[in-house]
Amino acid sequence: MGFLAGLALLLLGLHLIGEGLASLKGKRYLLARAFSRPGGLLLSGFLLGLLSGSGTGLSLLALGLWEGGILLLGQAALLSLAATAGASAWVGVVALAQREVAEGFLVLGLPLFLFQGSRGGGLVLLGLGLLFLGFLEMGQGAKAVAPLLGLWDPGPWALYLVGILLAFFLGTANGVAALALALAPLLGLQGSMALALGAGVGVSGALFLAALGGRREGWALGAVLLGHRFLLSLPFLLWLGRLEGVGVVGLHLLSHGAYALAFLPLQGHYLRLADRLFPRRTVSPKYLSLEALETPSLAYALVQRELGRVADAVRNMLALAVRILAQEEGGEAELSALEEKVDRLTREVVLYTAELSTRTRDERAVRFFVAASELEHLGDLVRRVVRQAEKLWAQGLTFSPEGKEDLLEAGRLVLGRLERMAAALATGDKALAEGVLAEEGEVGAFLDRLRRAHLSRLESGRAESRATTLAHLDLLITLEEVSNGVDRLCRLVREL
Missing domain, CATH: 1.20.58.220 (Phosphate transport system protein phou homolog 2; domain 2)
Incomplete structure (x- = not known):
């Protein structure tokens, strides 16, 4: 029970951090800059993810911008990948968790939360406190799941698949990566790295869930992101032994950065395949003709x-x-x-x-x-x-x-x-x-x-x-x- 309670606190902390950072004025500037030129989309998306702490939220925003015709499918996918890479940096914060620091964040965040003008900052501090407490509780409660893991004795490939499923339904790669950190003493370094790696692939599931809710374009965007992340994650999974030096946090950051950068040369292939598999039903003018502009x-x-x-x-x-x-x-x-x-x-x-x-x-x-x-x-x-x-x-x-x-x-x-x-x-x-x-x-x-x-x-x-x-x-x-x-x-x- 303690382990699950810790997981709940951790996920709530991540949510509160995202809510608090959502009010930052600089995010609107970065979003506008992302649309101004193709080269700015990658950097601006990364900074947006860093400032929001939620790659999933920005992925859903990218879906909405594509639905509205503001972004093309490739641009929406790149924005999602870059934002998730930026948001992944928050997992490094989890590794700093200490109970005294967690309690300090909660004490500092409470008075700020009570006043409207400082509520955003209060939410961030409260979120950090809950994030740290949740991580520490998971670490202490991990002993309760040790017998189950001992019976199953999962290997890296099995943990990779578990990570995909968890992130798919929880909608957070950072949350599952933090879970991998907490379970590292039980899973071993390679096992926890495989769990975090799978989470980076499964987080694409939020778009499929949106598609099931009626947002049809989510199928194409979700398929592009899931396929791209899955293909690029396989080399990381095969080379886990060589990558032990970077640890769970390093692999989480490295893999998401690679997903974003590698999408640029590969996007043409993905988009052609998406067009064939998910032809987009759009409303188009019936009478407007470019040739008629001459008359x-x-x-x-x-x-x-x-x-x-x-x-x-x-x-x-x-x-x-x-x-x-x-x-x-x-x-x-x-x-x-x-x-x-x-x-x-x-x-x-x-x-x-x-x-x-x-x-x-x-x-x-x-x-x-x-x-x-x-x-x-x-x-x-x-x-x-x-x-x-x-x-x-x-x-x-x-x-x-x-x-x-x-x-x-x-x-x-x-x-x-x-x-x-x-x-x-x-x-x-x-x-x-x-x-x-x-x-x-x-x-x-x-x-x-x-x-x-x-x-x-x-x-x-x-x-x-x-x-x-x-x-x-x-x-x-x-x-x-x-x-x-x-x-x-x-x-x-x-x-x-």
Whole structure:
């Protein structure tokens, strides 16, 4: 029990250190610098890992940046490898563990943690204290697992596989490497080195777990990192006898540094294989053509057709949001695919329009740019509608029957206006846009009547209305903002 309790303290300490270091302002600068040039990615990733203490956290960040189109697969993999190499230096800190030092960190960290301004530093000190205590407890409790290890008598290859499995499910190579340090008297130097080496391979499992949670790109990134680390770890495993001089900490640092550096010349092979095994399903423009840029009038017509696709995706988002409100089930996750389509197409339209503006200096480019931005904002507003309702349901609350019907009526009204605006935008039908704009005053009066009806229910003491009043009013305001965005887009259609 003491051994497992020590392991829990050690893992908690690593987590607290990562939480405390997350507030460092320099991390944002390093992240921005990493994207500025390819050569900076390796060094910046290493420093980010050193400052965060969590290679796994930065690997998941790299996955998110690849999902968002900010990084390519190779860049995301390199960022993950470099960050893990930087974070591995924290295992060297564990080797310094002494009980007096651990208690000193805890005593110093407590007052800092109590004040908001110094809480980050307090978390780091508390994390270091728990890290040291956990390591020491594991060392003392190792005697309890000695009989089990004696019966099994695992060799380096078996411990290597155990390290892979532990890091895969625990999500931390540093934690397993610290475990290897604590068990070194029982496993022997080569055995503990093999355990730490396997942990460096298995830490790629965090990306597979993310993929199982719905983040499909995690399969490709996880496979690239797992395959690369596995292949490069094998020479280290075969040469453990020659590497005994570097010890567990030295091997942990050396192997992760080698993984990061060796990825640069090998990444082309990995990426080609990943493309074949995990073809990425992406949303791409249907009408934007680079050749059409040579004929501005054609290019502007194609931009307008592409904007029609974006508007149609926003319309589908709102239709889905109204259905979720009506059935009182579902949530933001159901909008993710449509929102991704809106974001990706909007980005492509904006970049294409910027190129058009550079070539033509035509005022239409500005109007298309504004229209694309407005559609992306409408998508965010629709997601807010579902988020607010989902938050309410999570509290066990529901709208009154009358309030729910009012919200649905407002949603259907705005949806109808959005549908006609999307048609007007795609076809350039100015008369249709004028018809939508003619309703502007009536829509405002209708929404005002719904607010007054809600006020009447509050005055009558309806318990459901009182419990949900803030969410009800927020949804009406959000739907009104969507309607106002529809009006602004119709005015832009008149000017196109």
